[in-house]
Amino acid sequence: ITQQYVKNYYLTQDQTVTRKLKEMVISLKVDRKKSKNDILAGYINTSFYGRGSWGIQAASQAYYGKDASKLSVAQGAYLAALLQAPNQYDWAVASDTGKQLVKQRWNYVLDNMVDMHWLSASERQDMKFPKPIAPKAAAGLQGQEGYLYEAAKAQVKKDLNLTDEQFDAGGYTITLNIDRKKQKQLEKSVKEQLTDNLDAKKKADSRVQAGAVSVDPKTGKVLALYGGPGLSKHYVNNATRDDYQPASTFKPIILAAALENKAKTQTGQSIKASTIYDGTSKRPVVADGKKVGFAPPNEDKHSYGPVSVQTATNKSINSVFAQMGADVGMDQVMATAKKLGMNDDDLKPYFAQTLGTMGASPMEMAGVYATLDNHGKQVTPQIVKSVSKQGQQVELPKAIGDQVISRGAADSVTSVLTGVVDDGTAQTSVRNNPARDGQKVAGKTGTSDDNKSAWFTGYTPDLVTSVGLFGEGALNTSEAGKQLSMKGAGGLPRVDGGNFPAKIWAQYTFNSSSPNKTFDLDTDMGAGVEPTTTAPITPTEQPQDTPTAPTRTPSTKPPSSPSTPTDTPTTGPPTDNPTQTPDPPTDTGSPTWGIPDPENPIDGNNDNGRGDD
Template identity: 65%
Template sequence: MGRAEERQARQRGARRAVRGRPSGGGKPKRTGIRRFFTWKKLLGTFFGLILLGMGAFVVLYLVIDIPEGNAAAKRQSNVYKYSDGTILARDGKVNREIVDLDKVPEGVQKTFVAAENKSFYKDQGVDFKGTARGVLNTLTGKGKQGGSTITQQYVKNYYLTQDQTVSRKLKELVISLKVDREKSKDDILAGYINTSYYGRDAYGIQAAAQAYYGVDAKKLDVEQGAYLAALLQAPSQYDWQAATQTGKKLVKARWNYVLDNMVEEGWLDSGKREAMKFPVPEDPKALPGREGQIGYLVDEAKREVLRNSGLSEAEFAAGGYTITLNIDPKKQKQLEKAVDKKLNDKLDRKKNKADARVQAGAASVDPKTGKVLAMYGGENYVKHYTNNATRRDYQSASTFKPLILAAALENGATTQDGKPITASTVYDGTSGRPVKGSEVGFAPPNEDHVDYGPVTVQKAMNKSINSVFAQMGVDVGMPKVMEMAGKLGMDVKGLPAVPAQTLGSMGASPLEMAGVYATLDNHGKKVTPALVASIEHKDRTVDLPDPIGDQVVKRGTADALTSVLTGVVDDGTGHAVRNSVQDVAGKTGTSDDNKSAWFTGYTPKLVTSVGLFGEGAPGTPEQNKQVSMKGAGGLPRVDGGSFPAEIWAAYTFDAMGAPSEFDLDTRMGAAIAPPPEPTPKDSKEPSSTPSKPEKDPSSKPPTQSPSSEPPTQSPSSKPPTQSPSSKPPTDEPDPTHTIEIPEDPDDRGPSRD
């Protein structure tokens, strides 16, 4: 090779070097970011991190020891106070009795393993995957994460806290591994079932067995054990006596899940499993110191705290909280006194079967603040555990009728012939008249089957005429009526929008109805009754929602309803609460076969709902069933204008303070000027033709207080909420409660609810 050729070769090699390629034809060199990320380097980094994590875990394992058990030592009492700061109750005594595992039947032991951790007898005490998922969710703010083993839950309950933090989860992991090595599986299982919280203030399986089935743990059977094991997932939600329909479905599904897992693991014979029936728990028993109204107030305060505060049951049960209620102790005593004087003192529950069936509930709310100032849950918490002020299993009856008119006014609804619906609109009040314009047949009778003929809406409200409001509901549109009920605070989720709902066939509680009417009293701004005023703890701040919400209906709509409802008191079924110096609005209600009776009424400063409920007496075949109150207190029937109205008047006129007047922004209703009675000319089209407009509509209406007479003894009559006399088509959705045509006994009084 000549010099020229050697020179050219060297130049070619240089150019290759510049481009990053070796002159000898080897692999090209990596440049830029590729020099730092190679498969070897990535794998090396990955395994390095694993080794680093393992090393860190080893350090944690060496550093973290099993601590002394601290759950019992740190547990504190919760203190409940009245609004004036006086002590209502304490719940500091932990209801727990530790039992050895050999005192718990083996089948019952297996129910907890089947419910929470099927691999318990085989694992090393931890679920690495579940723990990693929980740590990741905590870091990313996705909330709490389950998946812990029985050992981990025991460690959390007995050695640590309920805090959802990364450090606590890592400690739980390490301690669980050590506990699993140092303790037997039986010891760990015993610790778990003895430290867990089961609801009803029961800690541990022995207390739970007594609270739910009235037996010692050693006498539990597998069905009962499966329920207690299922209960641990959500004690309040799954408590059968307090659960919603959804809660009952969920706990039954969980119960079945537990038993099916036992069969799968070979711990239960499939034939025995098929024969098992769900073991309905006993009614809860009152704790010492919960006599009278105290137990009702404390229980409802607990529920409200858990519903509104964001605290878990375990966090709240750990104690250290001061819960101040809105209950005014003076008004509370006044309400109790009114119920005793106007009802309990007139009943002989021991000798009279009808008297023994009557249960009373009441709630009183400040419409401007939403505070629950007084609540009556029943004769005695120790004798009757269910809170009658918050129960929702009885029909709201005719107290629902104002909501139909509210929907009409809010939506500018018209009658079948296009006339606007107001207090002056004339309807046909004929009993049993089939509604017009509905695909669902409905023809409800009036109380005592009275035919009123053409009547104004005002008079129909005063006399609680079923046929008028059934037609009005169809005119407005039942979906809009149900929507209005929801806006005002009733729970209408899942209920069918059918004409039968106009009779108040849905369930409601006195506390719920007090909130509905308080929203009307508050000129349409939503009022959600609040029993709890504040929650204090030395280590944290707990915020509660504002009881006063947004404007859910127009002020004109709310004020028009108030004006109309003064007519019920002045010239209708609520005349027992008339007062010559105080403005009063309200509505009576009585349900099918006299199973419930209501009066919900208000002044500008106070809203109170009183409900009486027919419930089968303890020790009788009809125990806990809904029954008629006919004959109670010596009355042919108990209607809304009798005991409920009398209780309302006795309490309200004692508790309200100085008389006050409604400030109404409306031009219709009895508080302004009663509409004229229909003329014979009106009767041609009574179902929809409105009456003549009120005189001088341009003038500002005066705000008058109802002027008549002091409260008088109410009549003994029954205002109905009955069913149609004709069956609807077969494709009609069934209403939530059965509506029946009322009986027509000769002893019924003249007034109608």
């Protein structure tokens, strides 16, 4: 305690050998000249308690809104427990494990007070854990400013390897990359497209939280950020939180891994935009000729039959990408995700991860898609422009890194993703948006299991933005902090990526990006370089025919005897109908060859309830 007090009161938080030696020398002198009570008082009056508070008086106001002299014994014990790990033990942001640990620490403090005869056993027995009040935004950190501050603090701490105590000790001057016009436009878009359409008094509406990050793909600058309704109303920054599933916004990463690794299907076909897969719902995934025990349903359990990878991306078909993950190898998929900028803490090579079941933040997904937009050269979003300490400039890591996947693979994914906008799940909200002024757009929707999250992450040649909605129990309710379904919010049966997230994205992007720029794509595949009304044809292979009814047990390989060279359309029925329509499959474990039923077009605004839309 003496050394901690000396560090707080007499020295700085710098972690250097010189400071440590000074600390030891001064501590010896303090021990000789001050009583233990004085040292303890000095320690609790100079220590860091979290929430930007140094000293017991500031902590008392921050956690209980009262002077330290008016704290109850139980409240004082919580603040004493807090000293061991201020941020981990802050009840407002602590994980379930953190809450359990701080309760144990609180009990430890009180039990020791009983042992020391400072507290009677009967008083101790009657005490209940005193949950602190919700954090309040500091002066000048109202609205989005608080979230910008928190995001900047997190980046500086990470880049400079600082602790909270070192950062909060002060001395840093930080300049942000935020573009004021774009920031105001993003806030306006969230308000007009989301919050103006929700009623906080309705349970379903009160559960919706929004987060968004916008990045310049050429520089990595974070130009705009939306973290929530304000720190005083929602302490967690929705732009940087990574505890919700990215869902189908992960699918482009699987395709990138396939292209980068020159992967092949189970029948030996190279995976390209034109490669045909079986889109049957709940089709068992096969690896090395064996079922792996995973058979995900498609949106609304719709079965498509044989479809190209382009169509599977447009319609976000789970069964296709689950099989593609097996074809590539999940280890390779996760390695590609890490290269593109995803946090690898949760990137386990499970087949269910093809549905985007790991956690991710809008900041993280904006970086991944910015890397694709930047032709495979890694982009690490940076909200901080510069940092100086006491007038001395501090060097920061570069936002633009190495070539992590080939330009061909990145540009091919971009080309395919233009089809999602032109012919897929974002067609209504993005392609047909009246505010669109000729901007070229690529992107992907996503909706997680039980509609707990909904996304649209997309980009133009000069701007990448990721918008996420998260279902969370409202503050001051029994549901507070819990992940919950957003079904019913805004009067919708399901909040999908093609609705609120895509609308927010479209209003912001079409009022912030240049209408004249085009994608410079080095690829010969995908909707960006081929018509979207027919499935793209791989240039190195002969075109395949629309298949007729199979005369033998179907396989994942197209019929080898084509008739008329035409492909299965992605937006409408074929011009030449097959002479015989195959019957619906009776065994979903075997692929079925045919075409999607033109009488049942897919509604681009519907998502399924299992990590897809």
